[in-house]
Amino acid sequence: MRVVIVTESFPPDVNGVAHCALQTARHLVDRGHAPVVVAPAPAPGHKPDASAPCPVVHVPSLPLPGYPQVRVALPSRRLAATLVEHRADVVHLASPFVLGVRGMAAAARLGIPAVAVYQTDLAGYARTYMGAGEAAAWRRIRSVHGAADLTLAPSTAALRDLETHGVPRVELWPRGVDTARFRPDRRDEALRRELAPNGEVIVGYVGRLAPEKQVELLAGACGLDGVRVVIV
Numbered sequence: 001m002r003v004v005i006v007t008e009s010f011p012p013d014v015n016g017v018a019h020c021a022l023q024t025a026r027h028l029v030d031r032g033h034a035p036v037v038v039a040p041a042p043a044p045g046h047k048p049d050a051s052a053p054c055p056v057v058h059v060p061s062l063p064l065p066g067y068p069q070v071r072v073a074l075p076s077r078r079l080a081a082t083l084v085e086h087r088a089d090v091v092h093l094a095s096p097f098v099l100g101v102r103g104m105a106a107a108a109r110l111g112i113p114a115v116a117v118y119q120t121d122l123a124g125y126a127r128t129y130m131g132a133g134e135a136a137a138w139r140r141i142r143s144v145h146g147a148a149d150l151t152l153a154p155s156t157a158a159l160r161d162l163e164t165h166g167v168p169r170v171e172l173w174p175r176g177v178d179t180a181r182f183r184p185d186r187r188d189e190a191l192r193r194e195l196a197p198n199g200e201v202i203v204g205y206v207g208r209l210a211p212e213k214q215v216e217l218l219a220g221a222c223g224l225d226g227v228r229v230v231i232v
Helices: 016-030 078-085 099-110 122-130 134-146 156-164 189-195 215-222
Strands: 002-007 034-040 056-059 061-064 067-073 090-094 114-117 150-153 170-172 201-205 227-231
Touching: 002 016, 002 078, 002 099, 016 034, 016 090, 034 067, 034 078, 034 099, 056 078, 078 099, 090 099, 099 114, 099 134, 122 134, 150 156, 156 170, 201 215, 215 227
Parallel strands: 002 034, 002 090, 034 056, 090 114, 114 150, 150 170, 201 227
Antiparallel strands: 061 067
16 A cells, blocks of 8 residues: 655654654554655754654654644645655555645545544644634534544544544544564563662653643652552
8 A cells, every 4th residue: 555644743853743653654564565655854953853754854844833743744746746656555644743644635635545643732832832722623623633534543642632622533443562672572670670669660751841741740659558649
């Protein structure tokens, strides 16, 4: 199958959308499919990721005002041209917002099925950083994902949110575990004794410390007997 992955972010960017798009491309290649990635060009001075398992087409981009590490794609003919040249069977839209919306429109014009992956909680961002605008964010989400042939949600909670707010054609696509990096023979008993000296159950969070991550929800676990909360 010939797949065009249109993503709002890709390595060398470091974030969940970029990582997920890279892993999707890797798994498609491993299974004998032929993916191509379309992504915003990285910032000047940042080299594209040489470990990409497939061709990557970069479109011109600018930094997002107030959040310069995020690149926003500019309009470009390269997107539609890639769909045509690659003879895409399906378009995979990773967290569509700007480039992904253009990818969805191009796919519709060309009669190519489009699958959108819901990864970014826009409504949560609006609630956290603006204190308002949540309803507008959901209207945007409905508009974007309603145009896709299928939307994939990463969790049952996300699936319920999407369906509750009127997004059609939603299916669950749970995240897997990288068994090459996370497996029993990599267990470090010395580190575990350091983190939980009395054999407590470890509840861990690994990720960015940002308001929208709601790490404070783990506070309730801190007072539980036999539990140690670890934040990395």
